[in-house]
Amino acid sequence: SDPVVSALVRKGRDFSLEDQAALGRKQTELLGLVIPAYKKLAASRQIEISTTPYYHPILPLLCDSAIAATAHPNVPLPHRFQYPDDARRQLQMGRDYIQQAFGVAPVGLWPSEGSVSDEVFHIAAETGFRWAATDNGVLDRTLGRGSGVDGTYRPYRWQQGGHAMQVIFRDHVMSDLIGFVYSGMDAREAAHDFLRRIRDNCSGILGAGRDALVPIILDGENAWEYYDRNGRPFFRELYQGILNDREMHAVTVSEAFDLMPSDPLDHIFPGSWINANFDIWIGAEEDNRAWDFLLDARRAYDQRQDGVTEEQRKLAYEELLIAEGSDWCWWYGPEHDSAHREDFDQLFRSHIANVYRALGQQPPADLSQPILRI
Incomplete structure (x- = not known):
């Protein structure tokens, strides 16, 4: 336990400005330990x-907004947005940032x-990137049938047009148990239930003589605040249970691909x-208006980028x-x-307007009106 935090907990009330400042300094100190800890691990x-x-x-x-019609053929779509180079830039920036912060260029996406x-x-x-992850619902649509645990619990290798990508598909049900259910249970009971489900799911696969890969993927920042002590008791029970089971091993995604053969995918x-x-992101009236605003700004950038300074171009x-x-x-x-939907709407329109301002243009008047139909 930290002496500064412990003293504040004991005090319990009537905190002074210095108490607040001390807690702020402690938070900054602890945040500074996060990236070094990740680097070490x-x-x-x-x-x-x-x-x-x-x-x-x-x-x-970003690559092609019309692709939304593949999964939902009759969805109303905005004017076509087709800028794969923006997708490339977003990927490169994400990879570069991690390399700068952690000293390693990630191969997983x-x-x-x-x-x-x-x-x-x-x-x-x-x-x-050498591997990517998505949901087993996408696997079902890719295979044209229900994948079940037998299809989900294996690695895949996508190959097309001279490019290749290793792929895993998350177990939606098991991942959501951690994300949304186990926070309301006793830590030991939750961990035991999770491991029991894994054993049950894998019994037929192991009985057939092959290994099973169980992909658990979730937005961790959404889950742990609801757990006792940010999930530490649950984690201890879970990993101890894995250590105690001779047939079960925790592996990184890259390790899994090294250990197991991958099934081929051609799309x-x-x-x-x-x-x-x-x-969620396209097809509704509000969504489509947002995409049209984005497209108009993107076209304005294409038309004006050669006539402005490098600083203006970068900002736009x-x-x-x-x-x-x-x-x-x-x-x-x-x-x-959300209670903050109007704020998000205003912020989005502000960023679009800033594109025009950076290019030395007056933003369209429509951007001053809400997209939301409240």
Whole structure:
């Protein structure tokens, strides 16, 4: 236990400005230990560091927004957005940032929201990534049938047009148990339930004489705050249970590909981890208006970039990349709600307007009006 934090806990109330400052200094100190800890664990190969495209865009939609109709044939679409070079830039920036911060160039990719397509895999392979992960709902659509645990619990190798990418497909059910269920259970009971389910799922595969790879993938920052002590008791029970089981081993994704043969894939169905489609981010009236604003700004950039200074060009492009992030359209449309939706709307339109300002142009008047239909 930390003496500064312990003293504040004992005090319990009537905190002074100095108490607040002391806690702020302690938080900064602890945050400074995070990246060195990751570096150490990565160097010992206890963990593997992967990454995501820098501003969290839905890569397949950047490459070609019309691809949304593959998963949802009758979806209303905005004017076609088709800028694969932006997807490449987002991937390269994500990879470069991790290399700068952690001293290692990641070979693994979790595309934003598990969103994949053949074109995304082509670009990712050219950018230096060797493996990617998505959801087993995408595997079902790729295979044209339910994959079940037998299909999910194995690695794959996508190959097309001279490019190759290793792929794993997360067990949606098992991952969501950790993400949404086990935080409300006793740590030991939750860990035992999880390991029991894995043994049950793998029994037929092991009985057939082959190994099983169980991909557990989740947005960790969403889960641990709901667990007792940020999940530490659960983790201790879970990893102790794995250590006690002779047939079970925790491995990094790259280790899994080294240990097991991969099944071939000649294509990947375009979709995300949410229903194996892109409906969250495109198709609703609000979503499509946002895409049209983005397209207009992107075209303005193409037309003006050679007539402005390098500083203006960089700033305009940075604002475009920010506006391509997926979280803006997460809040547009009927799927999600938040008390801050109006703030997100205003911020998105501000970034689009900043593209024009950086190019020395007046933003379109429509950008001063909300996209939201409240």
